[in-house]
Amino acid sequence: MTGTVLAALAAQAAPLLACALILIFLRGRPRVAAGTAIAALTVSFAAAAFLVWQVAVPNTASVSQTLWLPVQGGAGLAFGVILDPLAVTMALVVAAITLAVMVYSTGYMRGDPGFARYFGFLALFGWAMLGLVLASNLLQLLVFWELVGLASFLLIGFWFEREAPAAAARKAFLMTRVGDVGFLLGVLLLIRALGVATIPDVLAAATSSAPGFTVPLVAFLLLMGVVGKSAQGPLFTWLPDAMEGPTPVSALLHSATMVAAGVFLVARLHPLFAAAPGVMQGLLWLALVTALASATMAMVANDIKRVLAYSSISQLSYMLMALAAGSVAAGFFHLTTHAGFKALLFLSSGIFIHHAHSNDMREIAGHEPLSQKAGVIGLVAGSLALAGVIPFAGYFSKEMVLGAMGERVGGVVLALAYLGAGLTAYYTFRMVFLTLRGQTPRRQEARDIAPAAHVAGHEEHFSAAAHAAMAWPVLALAALTLVLGYLGGFFATRLSPALPHEGPFHVGGGALVALALVAAGIALAWYEFGRAGALRLGFAERVPALKSFFGDNWYLDRLYKATVIRWTLALSRAAKWNDHTVLDGASDGVAQGTVWGGRILSMVQNGFVQAYVAVAISVVAALGIWLTRTGGLP
Amino acid sequence: MNWAGAVFGASAATALVGAVCAVGLKSIFHNILGFALAMLGVAGVFLSLGSDFLAVVFVLVYVGAVAIAMVYAVMLSVPLDQPARPRSRTKVAGAALFAAIGAAAIWLVVRSAAWPPATGRLDVAAAWAGYRFLRDYVLAFELISVLLVVAMMGAVMVARRSRASAEER
Amino acid sequence: MSPALYLGFATLLFGVGLYGLLQRRSLVAMLISLELMLAAVSVNVVALTTLTGHDASMGQVVALILVGVAAAETAIGLSLFVAIHRASHSIDVETLSELKG
Numbered sequence: 003m004t005g006t007v008l009a010a011l012a013a014q015a016a017p018l019l020a021c022a023l024i025l026i027f028l029r030g031r032p033r034v035a036a037g038t039a040i041a042a043l044t045v046s047f048a049a050a051a052f053l054v055w056q057v058a059v060p061n062t063a064s065v066s067q068t069l070w071l072p073v074q075g076g077a078g079l080a081f082g083v084i085l086d087p088l089a090v091t092m093a094l095v096v097a098a099i100t101l102a103v104m105v106y107s108t109g110y111m112r113g114d115p116g117f118a119r120y121f122g123f124l125a126l127f128g129w130a131m132l133g134l135v136l137a138s139n140l141l142q143l144l145v146f147w148e149l150v151g152l153a154s155f156l157l158i159g160f161w162f163e164r165e166a167p168a169a170a171a172r173k174a175f176l177m178t179r180v181g182d183v184g185f186l187l188g189v190l191l192l193i194r195a196l197g198v199a200t201i202p203d204v205l206a207a208a209t210s211s212a213p214g215f216t217v218p219l220v221a222f223l224l225l226m227g228v229v230g231k232s233a234q235g236p237l238f239t240w241l242p243d244a245m246e247g248p249t250p251v252s253a254l255l256h257s258a259t260m261v262a263a264g265v266f267l268v269a270r271l272h273p274l275f276a277a278a279p280g281v282m283q284g285l286l287w288l289a290l291v292t293a294l295a296s297a298t299m300a301m302v303a304n305d306i307k308r309v310l311a312y313s314s315i316s317q318l319s320y321m322l323m324a325l326a327a328g329s330v331a332a333g334f335f336h337l338t339t340h341a342g343f344k345a346l347l348f349l350s351s352g353i354f355i356h357h358a359h360s361n362d363m364r365e366i367a368g369h370e371p372l373s374q375k376a377g378v379i380g381l382v383a384g385s386l387a388l389a390g391v392i393p394f395a396g397y398f399s400k401e402m403v404l405g406a407m408g409e410r411v412g413g414v415v416l417a418l419a420y421l422g423a424g425l426t427a428y429y430t431f432r433m434v435f436l437t438l439r440g441q442t443p444r445r446q447e448a449r450d451i452a453p454a455a456h457v458a459g460h461e462e463h464f465s466a467a468a469h470a471a472m473a474w475p476v477l478a479l480a481a482l483t484l485v486l487g488y489l490g491g492f493f494a495t496r497l498s499p500a501l502p503h504e505g506p507f508h509v510g511g512g513a514l515v516a517l518a519l520v521a522a523g524i525a526l527a528w529y530e531f532g533r534a535g536a537l538r539l540g541f542a543e544r545v546p547a548l549k550s551f552f553g554d555n556w557y558l559d560r561l562y563k564a565t566v567i568r569w570t571l572a573l574s575r576a577a578k579w580n581d582h583t584v585l586d587g588a589s590d591g592v593a594q595g596t597v598w599g600g601r602i603l604s605m606v607q608n609g610f611v612q613a614y615v616a617v618a619i620s621v622v623a624a625l626g627i628w629l630t631r632t633g634g635l636p
Numbered sequence: 637m638n639w640a641g642a643v644f645g646a647s648a649a650t651a652l653v654g655a656v657c658a659v660g661l662k663s664i665f666h667n668i669l670g671f672a673l674a675m676l677g678v679a680g681v682f683l684s685l686g687s688d689f690l691a692v693v694f695v696l697v698y699v700g701a702v703a704i705a706m707v708y709a710v711m712l713s714v715p716l717d718q719p720a721r722p723r724s725r726t727k728v729a730g731a732a733l734f735a736a737i738g739a740a741a742i743w744l745v746v747r748s749a750a751w752p753p754a755t756g757r758l759d760v761a762a763a764w765a766g767y768r769f770l771r772d773y774v775l776a777f778e779l780i781s782v783l784l785v786v787a788m789m790g791a792v793m794v795a796r797r798s799r800a801s802a803e804e805r
Numbered sequence: 806m807s808p809a810l811y812l813g814f815a816t817l818l819f820g821v822g823l824y825g826l827l828q829r830r831s832l833v834a835m836l837i838s839l840e841l842m843l844a845a846v847s848v849n850v851v852a853l854t855t856l857t858g859h860d861a862s863m864g865q866v867v868a869l870i871l872v873g874v875a876a877a878e879t880a881i882g883l884s885l886f887v888a889i890h891r892a893s894h895s896i897d898v899e900t901l902s903e904l905k906g
Contacts, residue, residue: 611835611898612827616734619823623741630748648814651844655818658837659825671837674818678844681814682868685855690868694844697872702840702879709883710833713890723828731828739820746812752857754808765865773866780873787877791884797891 006056007066010083010136013049013093016042017100017129024122035118039125040104046132047097054094058087061496065202067138082138084201087496088334092135092266095338099258099345100128102475106349107250109471110356120160124254127153131259135266140189140199143270147185147227147263151178154260158247167246177240181230188223191216192274201270208274221278224271225285232264232318235288238296239555239562241315245307249355252307253348256314257341265321265337269497272330286326286411290418293319295556297425301432301542302552305361306351309433313388314344316426320403323419329406331497336403338493339395339486343387346479350380353472354437363436371438376473378438383480385434389427390520398487401513402494408512423516427523432540435531640684640757647680664710672703689762811852819845830897832886836879843875 020042028035057063067082083089104124111120130149137143152175159171193199195216196207208217228234233241241261245252255261268275268285275282293316300312317340324333354377355361358369372378387396400423407416530540543549551557606617654677657670675698682691769777818841825838847868854864893901 609901611901612731616730616827619734619738619827623737626741626745630745644810644814651814652817652821655821655841658841659821659829659834664831664833667831667834667837671840674841675844678818678848681811681848682851685811685851687851687855687865687868690847690851690865693869693872697876698840698844702876705879705883706833706837709886713887728828731824734827735820735824738823739816742816742819743813746809746816751808751853754856757855762865765862765869768862768866769869773870776866776870780870783877784873784880787880791880793884794881795884795887 004066006053006064006085007083009049009052009056010085010090010093013046013053013097014083014129014132014136016045016049017125017132021122021125021129024118024125028122029118032117032121035121036104036108039121040101040108042125043097043101043104043128046128047094047101050090050094050097050132053085053090057085057090058492058496061087063087063202065138065200067200079141080139080200081142083136084138085136088269088330089135091334091338091493092262093132095341096128096131096135096258096262099341100124100131100254102345102479103250103254103349106253106352106472106475107248109468110250110352111248112468112471116160120157120248123153123156123160124251127157127254127259131263134263138200140192140201140204143201143267144186144189147231147267148182150260150263151175151182151231154178154244154255157251157255158244160247160251164246170240170243170246174240174244177237178230181227181237183226184223185227185230188220188227191223192220195220205271205273209277217274218278218281221275221281222284224267225275225281228264228267228322229288230264231267232261232322233315234264234292234319234322236558238292238315239558242299242303242308242311242555245305245311245361249307249348249352252311253345253352256311256348257345261314261318262337262341265318265325265333268322268325269330269334269337272325275325276328282326282328286323286415289319289322289326290415290422292316293323293422294418294425297422297429298542298548298552299555300429301425301540302549304363304436306354306363306366306433306437307348307361309363309429310344310347310351313347313426313430314340316422317344317388320400320419320422323415324403324406327407327410329402329410331493332399332402332406334497335490335493336399338489339387339399339483342479342482342486343384343394343396346380346476346483347384347388349472349476349479350377350384351437353377353380353476356472363433366437367439376469376476380476380480381434381437383483385430387483389430389524390423390516391427391524392517393484393487395483395485395487397517398490401516402490404512404516420512420515420519424519424523427520428527431524431527432531435527439532640686643680644684647677647684649677650674650680651677653677665707668703668706668710671706672699675699675703686757689765808852808856811848811856815845815848815852818842818848830899832882832889832898835898836882836886839882840875840879843871847871 017039020038023038024035028038063084063086065082065084067080069080071079104121107120107124111117114120127150130146130153134143134146134150137146155171155175158174159167161167162171189199192204192208196204198204198207208220230237241256244255247255275285296312296315296319300309300316303309303312317336321333321336321340324336353374354366354369354371357371357374357377358366360366360369383394387394390397390400404416404419404423407419526541542552554560651674654670654673654675658667658674659670661667661670675694679691679694679699682688682694822838822841822845825841826835829835829838850867850871851864854867855861889895889901895901
C-alpha cells in the first residue's frame with residue numbers, strides 16, 4: 003500500500019472516526035466535540051493536500067481497490083480509492099471548505115444546545131463527501147451519494163424542533179430521492195450491461211461499446227440523480243427551502259458538498275455522458291433554463307440566503323453547461339472557484355445574520371452592517387467573484403466556461419449564457435447594495451424596536467472569541483478568491499479535454515462582452531439600489547406579476563402541489579381506504595366470524611355436567627351404531 | 637332350571653330393584669340403601685357365575701365400604717331437613733330418552749357382535765386369579781395400589797379445610 | 806346358560822345408571838349411578854369370560870381392577886363433593902355452572 007493510498011484512507015477515516023466519537027461519547031461535551039471534528043478535518047485536509055502534491059501535480063492516475071465480495075461471473079464488490087487529479091483536487095476543496103465551515107461554526111453555533119451533535123453531523127458530511135469523491139467503484143459512490151443526502155437531511159433539519167426546518171429537510175430529502183431512484187437504476191443497469199463497476203473500467207467500456215440503447219439510457223438515469231442533487235431543472239425547489247438550516251450548513255451544502263456532488267459525478271463519469279450526445283444536449287438546455295430562471299428568482303428575493311441559494315443553482319447550471327458542452331476542465335474549475343466564493347458569501351452573510359438576527363436584507367441594512375468588517379470584506383469579495391469581475395476567481399472560471407461553450411455550442415445558447423452572466427452581476431450587486439447601504443427609515447424603527455435586553459443577550463453569547471472564530475475563515479476564503487482564479491491552467495492541462503491554455507489574462511472577444519455585461523449589471527444595480535436616493539426597488543419587482551412569479555419559484559412549488567403532491571395524496575387516500583375498508587374489513591370480518599362462531603359454539607359449554615354426559619353418550623351411541631352398521635367390528 | 641339360573645334370576649331382579657331405588661327415590665339415604673341392595677344383587681350375579689371371590693369383594697367393598705362412605709359424606713354436608721326441589725319433567729324425559737338411546741346402542745352392539753360360542757360355565761378358583769394377578773398382571777396390580785394411595789391422599793387434601801378458609805371462619 | 810341373559814341384565818343396569826346420571830341433581834346420586842354403570846361393566850366382562858371359555862381368570866382380574874378404580878373414584882368423588890359443598894353450600898349440579906362458556 004503506497005503512501006498516497008494511505009493518505010486517501012486517512013482522509014476518509016478521520017472524519018468518520020470523529021463523527022462516531024462525537025455522536026457516541028461527546029454529546030455532552032461541546033468544546034471537545036468541536037475540537038475533535040476540527041482535528042479530524044485537519045487530518046483530512048493535510049492528507050488531501052499531500053494527495054494533490056503527490057497525484058495531481060505530477061498528473062498521475064491510479065486505482066487501488068480490494069475485492070470485498072467476489073461474485074461468480076460478475077464484477078463483485080470491490081472497494082477502494084481512485085486517485086487522479088479530479089478526485090484529489092475535489093477532496094482538497096471538500097476538506098478545506100468543511101474545515102473553514104467548522105472553524106466558523108465554533109463561533110456561529112456557540113451556545114446552541116445541539117452544538118456537539120452539529121459537529122458530529124458536519125464530520126459525517128465531510129466523511130460522506132470525501133468518500134464520494136475518492137470512491138473507486140460505482141456502488142461505493144452510490145453509498146456515499148446517499149450518505150451525503152442523509153447528512154444534508156440531518157443538517158438542514160438541524161433545528162428539527164421547529165416546523166420549517168423539519169419540513170425543509172424532508173423536502174430536500176424527498177426531492178433528491180426522486181432523482182436518486184434514477185441514479186440507482188442507472189448504476190444497476192450500467193453494472194448489468196457492462197459487468198464492471200470500477201469507474202475507469204466503466205468509462206472504458208462505455209466509450210468503446212457499440213452505439214446502442216444502453217449508454218444513453220444509463221446517462222439519462224444517472225442525470226436524474228445529478229439533477230436532484232445539484233438542484234437543477236424541475237427538482238431545484240428544495241434548495242431555497244434548505245436555507246432553513248444553520249447558515250454555515252448552507253455554506254457547506256452549496257459550495258463543496260451536497261450540490262457539488264451532482265456536478266462532480268458528471269465530471270467523474272464524463273466520458274460516459276459524452277457517449278450520449280443527445281442526453282448531453284438535453285442537459286445543456288435544462289441547465290441553461292435553470293440558470294436563467296434561478297437568476298430571475300434571485301432578482302426579487304429579499305432573504306439574503308435565498309438570493310445566495312438561487313445564485314448557487316444558477317452557478318451549478320453554468321458548471322453543468324460547461325460539462326454538457328464537453329469541457330470537464332471548465333466545469334470543474336468553476337466548481338472549485340465557486341466552492342470558495344460561495345462558502346465565503348454564505349459565511350459572511352452569516353455574520354450579518356448573526357448580527358441583525360434576521361435573514362432579510364432590509365433588516366440587516368438597518369443594523370449597521372458596516373460595523374461587521376470581516377463580513378463586509380467577505381461579502382464584497384465574494385460578490386465580485388460571483389459576478390465575475392476581473393481579477394477575482396469567478397471571472398476566470400466563468401470565462402473558461404463561456405469559452406468552452408463558445409467553442410462547442412455557440413448560437414442562442416451562448417447568447418443566453420452571456421445574458422445570464424449579466425443577470426448574475428445585477429442580482430449579486432443588488433444584494434450587496436441592499437445589504438450594505440441601508441439608509442432607510444427602517445433603520446430607526448429597527449433600533450427602536452430592538453429592546454436593550456435583546457441586544458445584551460445577543461452580545462453575551464457572541465463574544466470576541468466567537469467573532470474571531472467567524473472572521474478568520476471568512477478572511478481566509480476572501481484571500482482565496484483572489485488566488486483560485488490563477489489555477490485555470492492547472493485544471494486545463496490535467497482534465498479532459500486537454501486544452502491549450504492561453505494564460506489567465508487572455509482576453510478574447512467573449513471576455514470583453516462578458517465584462518461589458520457584468521459592468522452593465524452592476525451599473526443597473528447601482529442605479530436601482532446603490533446610489534443615494536435610489537428607490538431600492540428592482541425593475542422586476544415593479545411588475546407585480548413578475549415579482550410573484552419569480553418570487554414563488556416560478557410557481558413550481560404550486561405546480562407540484564397541484565399535481566404530483568395532489569396525486570400522491572389521492573393515491574395515499576386510496577391506499578388508506580383500501581387499508582381501512584378492504585384489508586381491515588377482511589380481518590375484522592374474520593375476527594367477527596370467529597367471535598360469532600365462538601358464541602354459537604359456547605352454547606355447548608352451558609356448564610351443566612349432565613348435558614355434557616348426554617352429548618358424550620349420544621356420540622358414543624352413534625359411533626356404536628355406525629360401527630355395527632358398517633361392520634366395523636372385527 | 638338349575639340353581640345357578642335361580643340364583644341369577646333372583647339376584648338380577650334384586651339388583652335391578654335396588655338400582656331403580658338408587659336412582660328413583662327422592663331421599664338420598666334411600667338412594668344409598670338402594671345402591672347397597674343393587675350391589676348385593678350384583679354380588680349374587682357373580683355367585684351365579686361361579687365367581688364367589690368377586691362376589692365377596694363386591695359385598696365388602698360396595699355394600700361395606702362405599703355405601704358407608706357415602707352416608708358419611710351425606711351426613712357431613714347435605715341439609716336433610718330442607719325439602720328437595722321437585723323434579724323437572726322435561727329433564728326426566730330427556731334423561732330417560734338418552735338413557736334409552738345409550739342402552740339401545742349397547743344392546744345393538746352386543747347383538748351384532750360375533751361372540752365366541754358358549755361353552756358352559758367355567759369355574760375359576762380365586763387362587764388362580766390371585767396367581768395371575770401377581771404374575772401376568774403384577775404391573776396393573778401395583779398401579780392399582782398406587783392409584784388407591786394417591787386417591788386417598790387426594791381425597792384428604794381436597795376434603796380438608798384449607799388453612800386460609802379455616803381462618804376466614 | 807346363555808351369555809345373552811347376563812348381557813341383557815348388564816345393559817338394563819347400565820341404562821338405569823345412565824338415567825340416574827343424567828337426571829339426578831345431587832352429586833352423591835350421580836356418583837351412585839356411576840357405580841351402577843361400572844358394576845354393569847364388571848358383570849359383562851365376568852360373564853363373557855366365564856361363559857365363553859375365553860380366559861376365565863382374565864375376567865376376574867379385570868373386575869378386580871375395576872373395583873379398585875371404582876373405589877378410588879368414590880374416594881375422590883366424595884371428597885370433592887364435601888369440598889364443593891363447603892365452597893358453595895350446594896351439591897346441586899344445576900347450580901354448579903361456573904364454567905359456562
